[in-house]
Amino acid sequence: MCHEAGGEEAVGHSIKDHLNFVTRKKMKEIEGGDVQNVIDNLYNLQSGDPDVFFRFRLKENGKLETPVSVFTDQDQAMSNAIMKIMPLASHTNVVSRFGALKRDTTFKDAFNHCLSGCVSEEEFERCWEKMITTYNLGNSKWFKRLYKIKDKWCTGLSKDFFSSRILSSQ
Incomplete structure (x- = not known):
């Protein structure tokens, strides 16, 4: 933008202002659609890997229910994240x-x-x-x-x- 406008002072806002604007815009676009984004990502993952299986259930308020079972490889970071984010899910290391x-x-x-x-x-x-x-x-x-x-x-x-x-x- 700076290059096209003829310099940073010609843009009318700082880089920090621009980044804050972009962040707010992204958050507004996904607001209320985060569940759909997760589901879309799972479908994309499944279409590329026939070994991927998932099923989901939505609560009345449109939010995903906490998974009952999660199967992963033995990645310790994944195991730690699952325990923190989905404490009620049973996690099985593959x-x-x-x-x-x-x-x-x-x-x-x-x-x-x-x-x-x-x-x-x-x-x-x-x-x-x-x-x-x-x-x-x-x-x-x-x-x-x-x-x-x-x-x-x-x-x-x-x-x-x-x-x-x-x-x-x-």
Whole structure:
């Protein structure tokens, strides 16, 4: 604008005034439409990734209800944000990386049993210990961290919320 008008003094307002005006204009445009923006973004995300699924419900006042279940990868920043913004939602971390073990079908079978084949905490503990011992994972920081959040990904330990039978590995 300064260049086109022939200098900053010819514009008639400061850069700060301009930025404040633009910010107010943006806020007015999305006022009352923030829910629609979220929904539009989710539809766009879903159209580009067939693994994305969402369903929403609006309250009588047109606001989104707090999600019941949220599935994400193991990103700690995302986990922290979900706990802060949606404290009532059940957050499940998706287990997505195993390194070379990912190609070992016997390991995959053992892990899948820990993931969704255990019906009690005792059974999970036995299966987990056997897997850790068999594959020499006792010193793995990643598996130790994974164990600490077991209630977020083991279906036998997370029966207190509805997830439409979506496993955290899907």
